[in-house]
Amino acid sequence: MSKPSGVAFRLPGLALALTQALSLVLSLVLSLTPVVTAQAAAAEESRPGAITVVSDDNYPPYIFRGEDGAIQGILVDEWRAWERQTGIAVRLVATDWGKAQQIMQAGQADVIDTIFHNEERAKVYDFTKPYATLEVPVFVHKDLGGITDVQSLRGFTIGVKAGDAAIDVLKRQGIHTLKEYDSYLDIILAAKRHDLRVFSVDKPPALYYLYKLGLEGEFRSAFVLNTGQFHRAVKKGNTALLRLVENGFAAIPASERKAIDQKWLGTSLIRQEHLRFILLAGLGAAAVMLVLFSFNQVLRRKVRERTAELAASMGSLRESEERFRAIFNSVNDCIFIHDAATGRLVDVNSRTTEVFGYSREEILALDVGSLSSGVPPYSQQDALELMEKTRSQGPQSTVWRSKRKDGTLLWLNLSLRLATLGGQERVLVSSQDITEQRQALDRLRQSEEKFSRLFRLSPDSIILSDAATGRIVDVNEAFASTTGFARVEVIGKTARELGMLASPDALQGMYETLAKEGRVDNMEVELRYKDGRLAVCSLSSQTVDIGAESYRITIGRDMTEMKKMHEMMVQTEKMLSIGGIAAGIAHEINNPLGIVLQGAQTLAQRMDPKLRKNQVAAQEAGLDLEALQRYATSRKLALFLDDIQSAALRASGIIRNMLDFSRRSESHRTVCNLECIISKAVALAGSDYDLKQCYDFKRIEITRDVEDPNLAVSCTETEIEQVVLNLLRNAAQAMAMAKPPVARPRIHIRTATQDDRARIEITDNGPGMSPEVRRRAFEPFYTTKAPGVGTGLGLSVSYFIITKGHGGAMTVDSRPGEGARFVIELPISGAGATLGAVSKQGACT
Amino acid sequence: MTTPRPLICIIDDEERIRGLLLEALEDYEEFELMSAGSGEEGLEMLTRTPAALCIVDMRLPGMSGEMFIVAAAQRALCGKYLLHSGSMDLALSEELKTLGLTEQDVFLKPATTDHMVVRIRQLLGMEAR
Numbered sequence: 001m002s003k004p005s006g007v008a009f010r011l012p013g014l015a016l017a018l019t020q021a022l023s024l025v026l027s028l029v030l031s032l033t034p035v036v037t038a039q040a041a042a043a044e045e046s047r048p049g050a051i052t053v054v055s056d057d058n059y060p061p062y063i064f065r066g067e068d069g070a071i072q073g074i075l076v077d078e079w080r081a082w083e084r085q086t087g088i089a090v091r092l093v094a095t096d097w098g099k100a101q102q103i104m105q106a107g108q109a110d111v112i113d114t115i116f117h118n119e120e121r122a123k124v125y126d127f128t129k130p131y132a133t134l135e136v137p138v139f140v141h142k143d144l145g146g147i148t149d150v151q152s153l154r155g156f157t158i159g160v161k162a163g164d165a166a167i168d169v170l171k172r173q174g175i176h177t178l179k180e181y182d183s184y185l186d187i188i189l190a191a192k193r194h195d196l197r198v199f200s201v202d203k204p205p206a207l208y209y210l211y212k213l214g215l216e217g218e219f220r221s222a223f224v225l226n227t228g229q230f231h232r233a234v235k236k237g238n239t240a241l242l243r244l245v246e247n248g249f250a251a252i253p254a255s256e257r258k259a260i261d262q263k264w265l266g267t268s269l270i271r272q273e274h275l276r277f278i279l280l281a282g283l284g285a286a287a288v289m290l291v292l293f294s295f296n297q298v299l300r301r302k303v304r305e306r307t308a309e310l311a312a313s314m315g316s317l318r319e320s321e322e323r324f325r326a327i328f329n330s331v332n333d334c335i336f337i338h339d340a341a342t343g344r345l346v347d348v349n350s351r352t353t354e355v356f357g358y359s360r361e362e363i364l365a366l367d368v369g370s371l372s373s374g375v376p377p378y379s380q381q382d383a384l385e386l387m388e389k390t391r392s393q394g395p396q397s398t399v400w401r402s403k404r405k406d407g408t409l410l411w412l413n414l415s416l417r418l419a420t421l422g423g424q425e426r427v428l429v430s431s432q433d434i435t436e437q438r439q440a441l442d443r444l445r446q447s448e449e450k451f452s453r454l455f456r457l458s459p460d461s462i463i464l465s466d467a468a469t470g471r472i473v474d475v476n477e478a479f480a481s482t483t484g485f486a487r488v489e490v491i492g493k494t495a496r497e498l499g500m501l502a503s504p505d506a507l508q509g510m511y512e513t514l515a516k517e518g519r520v521d522n523m524e525v526e527l528r529y530k531d532g533r534l535a536v537c538s539l540s541s542q543t544v545d546i547g548a549e550s551y552r553i554t555i556g557r558d559m560t561e562m563k564k565m566h567e568m569m570v571q572t573e574k575m576l577s578i579g580g581i582a583a584g585i586a587h588e589i590n591n592p593l594g595i596v597l598q599g600a601q602t603l604a605q606r607m608d609p610k611l612r613k614n615q616v617a618a619q620e621a622g623l624d625l626e627a628l629q630r631y632a633t634s635r636k637l638a639l640f641l642d643d644i645q646s647a648a649l650r651a652s653g654i655i656r657n658m659l660d661f662s663r664r665s666e667s668h669r670t671v672c673n674l675e676c677i678i679s680k681a682v683a684l685a686g687s688d689y690d691l692k693q694c695y696d697f698k699r700i701e702i703t704r705d706v707e708d709p710n711l712a713v714s715c716t717e718t719e720i721e722q723v724v725l726n727l728l729r730n731a732a733q734a735m736a737m738a739k740p741p742v743a744r745p746r747i748h749i750r751t752a753t754q755d756d757r758a759r760i761e762i763t764d765n766g767p768g769m770s771p772e773v774r775r776r777a778f779e780p781f782y783t784t785k786a787p788g789v790g791t792g793l794g795l796s797v798s799y800f801i802i803t804k805g806h807g808g809a810m811t812v813d814s815r816p817g818e819g820a821r822f823v824i825e826l827p828i829s830g831a832g833a834t835l836g837a838v839s840k841q842g843a844c845t
Numbered sequence: 846m847t848t849p850r851p852l853i854c855i856i857d858d859e860e861r862i863r864g865l866l867l868e869a870l871e872d873y874e875e876f877e878l879m880s881a882g883s884g885e886e887g888l889e890m891l892t893r894t895p896a897a898l899c900i901v902d903m904r905l906p907g908m909s910g911e912m913f914i915v916a917a918a919q920r921a922l923c924g925k926y927l928l929h930s931g932s933m934d935l936a937l938s939e940e941l942k943t944l945g946l947t948e949q950d951v952f953l954k955p956a957t958t959d960h961m962v963v964r965i966r967q968l969l970g971m972e973a974r
Contacts, residue, residue: 587904587931590954591859594931597955598865605872605958613872648955656953 047244048110050089053079053232054103055113057094058183060208061264062114062132062230075113077260082248096182098163107235111245116165116228126242130229131249134202136166137221139210141197145312147222150175155323159187159199166200169226188213200225333430340391340418340425343368343384355433357405373401373409387427390416400431410435460557467543467550470494482558484530495527502526502534514541514552524559535560564775586655593648600644607632654793672717674751674758674826675709681724682749685732697732705750713758713826715806720826723798724760727822730794731764733785734820738767757808758828763821769814777812802826851897851969855880856887856913857929858905862954866900869958875971884913891922897969899923900961903930911938918944925968927952927961 055075058064063073071094083090093100093109104112105124117127138158140147147153150173160167162180170178179196181187188209190196201209203221210216234241328335334352338345345364353360356371363371369380376382378401390396396416403409412431419428455462461479465472472490480487485498495501506525513520519542527537541554606614609625618625632638686697713720728747735745742765750761769777776782778799783792802810807827814820853876857863863880870876879894881887884905891899899917903910910928917923926944928937928951937951950968952961966972 590931591862594954594956595859595861595865598862598869598958601958602865602869602872605869611872613874652953652955 047086048088048241050091051110051241052091052093052108053111053113054093054095054100054109056097056100058185059114059202059205061204063094064205064208074260074264077263078249078252078257079113081252081256081260082245085251086244086248088244088248096163097161098182101163104235110238110241111232111234113230113232115231115233117231118165118168120168121233124236125233126236126239127231127233128242128246128249130231132230134204134228134230135224136169136200136202136226136228137206137224138198138200139191139206139219140222141191142218142220144197144316145309146316147198149223150225153198155320156198157196159190159196159201161187161201164200165228166225170200185209188215191215191219198222202228331430333432334412336429336431337421338368338387338427338429340387340427343387343427346426355404355410356402362405371402373403375401378402386414386416390418390427391425394418399434411438458555460555461537463552463554463556465494465552465554467552470496470552473551479556482529482556483527500527500529502528510539510541514543518543527556536563567779589655590652593652597645597648600641600648604638604641607637669714669716671712671714672720673709674711674713674720674760675706677715677717677720678704678724678749678751678760681721681728684721684725685728697728700732700735700745700747703746703748705748705752707750707752711751711753711758711828713828715826719801719805723801723824724762726794726798727762730822731762731766731820735764735766737785742766753828754825756828757825760824760826761821762824763819765819768816768818768820769812770816774812774814778810850875850877851971852877852879852894853965854878854887854891854896854899854923856882856884856899856905856910857902858882859902862902866958870962873962875962876965884908884910884916887913888916888922891917892920895921896923898925898927898965900927900929903928904932911941914941914944914946926950927964927968929954929956 055063057071059073061073063071063075066072071092076092079090079092093103095103097114100109100112100114103109112125115121115125115127117130121127138147138153147156150170153170153175155177157177157179158170158175160170160178160180161184162182167178167180170176181190184201184205187196187199187201188206191199192213192215206221207216210219232245234245329350331349332351333349334355335349336345336352337347345366345368348360348363350360353363356363358366367380368383372378372380372383374380386396386398395418396414398414398416400412400414401409402412411434413434414429414431417428419426455476458476459478461482462476463472463479464474471492471494475485475487475490479485479490483500490498495507501507503526506527510520510523510525513523519540521540522538523540525537525539526534528534536559537556538559539554539556541552543550543552545551605611607628608614609629614625618628682702731747732745735742744765746765748761748763750759750763752759752761773784778795779792780796781792782796785792799810802808802824809823809825811823812820813823853870855863855866855878857866857880860882863882867878867880870878879890879896881890884901885907887899887901899914901910901914905913908916910930914926918926926941926946928941928946930951931954937946937948949964952964
């Protein structure tokens, strides 16, 4: 039996195979056992074919290893006898005690042997009657004095075996400084290395190993901690097996049992007892001799013994004191001991002096206030209150702002507790330096603050949405102000639900790229804002994991203005080059146009019957001028001549407008009164020849809203005048063309300052523009007027003058049926200083 | 009794411009007219017969219209000048302004003869007929 089980815990796989093979063999053997046994078995209700028994290992002389590593001892022999009595095969597994209990609890064994009874175990096991009584002493090194009971073990590290019953006994009495070992042998080996000076090992194995390792003289049994009895136990409730085990052992004949005891106890323990007996006998004899020889000597010896005992006791006390002092000074925490009544510092450990930079003496002379920031809630008064609270309400813990000798501050995490030391009531304060954690926390908070500010204040729209559903989790202020959607109305919704998609698949491309590449950079998408406006937005998006959730961060920038500007710039460039060419060819084209115009004029003039020279020439040629006049009228010759003239003028007008692009603006830059310029433009509009042709400007009601009549800007006066005139003309023409006609045509001109810009708003109540027209309003050669009425250059030239020439801005806002508002913004900077000079001149000249 | 008509000299390198202007002004029967194809030729003519007014093209082969006016004014060969120009680049210069020319004396081609005559009469102190 012992052979295979010995192998069992070294090579589990092989052991299992062997055990199975063995069980098979045994069951075969069993099937051939006498009929009597078989009948008895039948009466025993469900007898197992084999059982597994676990026990402690290395517990001589009960169970331990021989030279060959196989298990041997009393239990091995007894279980072998049991096997013979019951006919049930036994697999005996000896292993470290902690592990043995685990195996049993895991249900991998049927019986556990070498087990003491206690309350905990009684809950899970049913026990057999005890079969052996064992002492569990505490062994101490021979040099250690003063250990006589459990309480005197305080402060010592005590070696115990994992899972041993002694652990409970010690812990119940408040001894927690235990060091657990896997086996008794490990404990004795540790003792031999001087790692352990106190340990608790069951007496039989202790004596066995101490003797074996030559330590029997080094350690002594100080007192008996516990007396235990060996039982065998089965899983709670398995009474059939319990009975089977009990009966099996009861059936072993007394002679056989005695032989087993003789065999094992006779070889080791008995010899040990012999030795001790001889030793005691010798000592006894010596004592008797001493008594006999000299009573005086006995007395003297007694005095010496007492003295030695006292010295030992003193030494032990000193040792204990030193030990606690060492612990006190070597811990990483700062420890303060205060007098509970006065709050005065009584002691600090060396860590405290290191952290605070004071010597111990210096620190003890200070009050807590001086060791603190001193600012409430970290003042002397607060400290006293905290200690009082500890006295009245029990242990306290808090964070404290302390101050070092060099004035630097630190954060301490304090635990306060009341204690009686040397009969005095003290407040013990232990504390850890948490300055770095606090700083790290602060940095984290700052970083969080920084990023949240970045999120909130970003000029670009930022949208945080759930990656899976596309539902918006958060948006920043820029998003709200750009799109017109408030934060609360978008959270939990998708862009589609908000109606932001200009087309159903507007974001399709973005999602596809995101799925493929994980990110999208500057993808242009057309989106609809809350007010229905369509906007081109450049979106950059990325999927990120925040915690366990997967989010999509999308940053959007409204590109509508920029795109418009860009298009305008391209157009402007074009116009500039056209202007450059125009300047070169204008002269060449204007000369032939001059001839055409002049020719047509002269032709008309020479058909005029009122002109004397014509009359003379006609008379000489025998022509009736009146008849010619009638002929010309009937054949519409005058109309044709007019056509030629107006066509020539139109062509030259286009060239003149084109030339405007190439004019330099900076040359005539002066500080001008804006109101004067506008007034002049309004006056010019009233006398505008082109305008008169289709509309009477005087019918339009012009209203002015002037914030500051002295508002001055640095500009080229004639150019701004031209721009304002262009806008007035544009408004007038638009209202003239309106169908049905505008009942009370009105143009409102408002000037104001906004930041450092002067703002001119020119609003009409005309027919307004469609989005298409509005988008193209500033585009060169784009016109809605009848051919010949407008060149499509007026607004583009104006735009060019304001933006390129003056660094300003020009926008238009209009919807069909709601009139149009043009807004011009010009920088004021540099103009303010000379404002007074201009207004003093009162110069609207 | 007839007062002598003022002499007007037209300087333009393009013959048809010159010719048409001569024809158109002639019909008014208010002016004596002569013309030259260049500034140099014009100065030569004026040296022989000073004029009351010159209508000058700005862009001319050889000496420019501006140089012609300056030269003529220095030698007091003519009292008044109208600029007749094909492009804005050659508008009124500072020097011409010191000679008394104003924006009203600049006529951009193609110009209407009627407008030009109105200005000529103003400059020469003539009454419209």
